[in-house]
Amino acid sequence: MTDKIDNANQFTRGPQGRMLAATAMGMSALKPILHFQVLMLRMWADSIERFAGNYEKGIEETATTASEQADRERAA
Secondary structure, three states: OHHHHHHHHHHHHOHHHHHHHHHHHHHHHHHHHHHHHHHHHHHHHHHHHHHHHHHHHHHHHHHHHHHHHHHHHHHO
């Protein structure tokens, strides 16, 4: 049992342990950055969807207006 504890302590103190600690610190620092990037990507996607909806609505309104105008010209 003490051999396992000694091996674990040696592993965390050696160069590999420092590398693991540095990796853990780097991942901890990276997490908020990734969350921010995901947030920005979601906002960008929402904006594109909103723009697409407004664009489609504008095309429909233009088509409706054009057809109403054509109907008025035929009636006149």
